[in-house]
Amino acid sequence: MSELNRLSVDEFKERKKMPIVVILDSIRSMNNVGSIFRTCDAFAIEKLYLCGITAQPPHKEISKTALGATETVSWQYVNDVVELVGELKNSGYAVYVIEQTDFSIRLDNFEIKENEKIAIILGNEVFGVDERLLPLADASIEIPQYGTKHSLNVSIAAGIVIWDLVCKSNKKNLTK
16 A cells, blocks of 8 residues: 555645535435545545535444545535535635536536635435525536436546546646
């Protein structure tokens, strides 16, 4: 492992983070929660918010897929996702729901603005993002899909969107 040049937990906590926060809105699967923790660690995401019925560490089912990321990723439980979104918007974050809507922007067409702090919201595996959040969001982002299914597992969707945002941030040199 030392040959992989992995950061220690302390080094990771001190490292500059991507200006992205991730909000999990009532995610029911603890395996999905753990997987998203791992993705947030992999891309040095600023913070992960767990809202509604989303389970919180420590829990065996989360730890199984997080593989220690619950110790590195800054996270917080907030019961009221609507209140959280209001606070983030007041703090200068642009808020985007990851959801298929009549007005959603395709992820490949979505552009980030220079110095934009981003909050993305991922919703419940069955019901999606809470409808109360749609009018509060700056936009809806949709992952283009070409097969017979028109949804992805939430942890897969999180990985795709976070990776895309990180790539776009790096191209604009927003992390330097």
